[in-house]
Amino acid sequence: MSEKIFTLHRGKRPLLVSLPHVGTEIPKKMQADYVPHALEVEDTDWHLASLYSFAKHIGASLIAPKYSRYVIDLNRPPENTPMYAGANNTELCPTRSFGGQPIYVEGHEPDEAEIEFRRRTYWQPYHDTLGIELARIKEQHGYAVLWDGHSIKSVLPWLFEGKLPDLNLGTASGTTCAPALVQALGHLLETHGKFTHVVDGRFKGGYITRHYGRPHDNVHAVQLEMCFSSYMLEEPPYMVDAARAGRLLPVLRSLLLTALACDLQPEVSTPPLAGGAGGVA
Numbered sequence: 001m002s003e004k005i006f007t008l009h010r011g012k013r014p015l016l017v018s019l020p021h022v023g024t025e026i027p028k029k030m031q032a033d034y035v036p037h038a039l040e041v042e043d044t045d046w047h048l049a050s051l052y053s054f055a056k057h058i059g060a061s062l063i064a065p066k067y068s069r070y071v072i073d074l075n076r077p078p079e080n081t082p083m084y085a086g087a088n089n090t091e092l093c094p095t096r097s098f099g100g101q102p103i104y105v106e107g108h109e110p111d112e113a114e115i116e117f118r119r120r121t122y123w124q125p126y127h128d129t130l131g132i133e134l135a136r137i138k139e140q141h142g143y144a145v146l147w148d149g150h151s152i153k154s155v156l157p158w159l160f161e162g163k164l165p166d167l168n169l170g171t172a173s174g175t176t177c178a179p180a181l182v183q184a185l186g187h188l189l190e191t192h193g194k195f196t197h198v199v200d201g202r203f204k205g206g207y208i209t210r211h212y213g214r215p216h217d218n219v220h221a222v223q224l225e226m227c228f229s230s231y232m233l234e235e236p237p238y239m240v241d242a243a244r245a246g247r248l249l250p251v252l253r254s255l256l257l258t259a260l261a262c263d264l265q266p267e268v269s270t271p272p273l274a275g276g277a278g279g280v281a
Contacts, residue, residue: 006065006126008133013059014141015260016133017052018148018208020074020126021045023065030071033110038103041068043094045151046238051231051245052149054253058260060147061133065126070094070103072118074126075148075206080115083206088158093118100158134212134219143218143264145181147256148208153234154227160202166195166230167251170205170223176213177220181262185222188258192251195230218266224255 022045031039055062065074072093076083080092090096093110097103104110110118130146137144154163167189171182182199189197205213205223213221228234231245 005067005122006063006129008129009056009062010133010136011056011059011061013260014137014143014264015055015060015145015147015256016130016137017055017060017062017256018130018146019045019048019052019062019064019150020148020208021069021150022049023067023069023071025067026071027067033104033108034070035103035105037101038070038097040236041070042236042238043069043098043152044238045149046228047232047240047245048149048151050240051249051252054249055147055256058253058256060256060260061137063126063129063133065122067122072122074123075150075208077207077211078119078123078127087160092123096158098153098156098159130208130212138218142266143220145177145259145262145264146208146212146219146221147259148206148221148223150203150206150223150225151228151231152225154229164202164225164227165198166227167197168201168203168225168227169197169199170203170209170225171200171221172205172210172213173200176205176209176215177222178215178262178264181220181222181259181264184258184262185255188254189251192254194247194251218264220264222259 024041024044026039049064052062073090076092082089093115095102095104095109134144134146169185171177174182186199203225209221209223212219231248232238232240
């Protein structure tokens with residue numbers, strides 16, 4: 001079934017781009033349980049598959065799902081614990097939109113059995129493949145970089161105060177990648193100057209970044225949350241703004257190329273000379 005629920009392009013370089021929220025479909029058998037507005041799947045990461053399509057041409061792998069986050073959120077823990085303690089959160093199988101409105105007809109929210117079914121059917125195959133692809137990349141190159149791509153409305157009072165910066169890098173406060181990588185990415189954003197940005201602000205990285213980012217094991221993960229306003233109109237029908245997207249794409253490309261150029265090769269220890277330390281026989 002995995003062939004039907006996501007697509008995977010295998011590249012030749014040590015970078016995997018994950019786009020867990022680009023899916024727009026809700027299975028027909030589920031649609032009657034949703035309120036009409038929810039079927040518009042407004043919290044989709046609109047147009048990211050198109051924006052990131054260049055990643056294939058620079059040699060990266062890319063994985064993207066078919067189904068909407070309203071079916072299941074691939075960037076939430078399987079045990080359904082909150083990602084951000086003390087703040088409003090959406091669940092593994094979301095029951096509210098990012099605006100805080102219910103997305104299910106009252107009484108039709110998924111129960112525990114339905115959530116487990118969706119976890120096994122949609123969540124697990126995606127994550128099994130993520131893990132396998134990262135292992136393949138690491139085996140081939142000695143390390144792997146996971147880039148988790150997201151986008152969101154710039155103003156969502158139910159989730160955060162004020163307006164988000166245009167570009168939000170998340171590394172779980174520096175724990176999911178080598179310091180050299182986040183420093184290089186942050187420096188690029190500082191010098192580029194076209195977009196406001198923050199590192200480890202409101203969005204520090206979701207489950208995918210936190211779970212797979214293990215720099216001590218030579219797997220480095222970074223999340224980029226981009227505001228819709230940096231490349232598209234923020235209201236339906238959510239059309240790409242060609243001028244904005246034209247400004248963003250060179251920055252996005254530079255970020256991925258910077259991740260590829262960063263020296264993340266694991267150090268190879270030199271065995272001691274015969275006779276012990278210093279090589280004295």
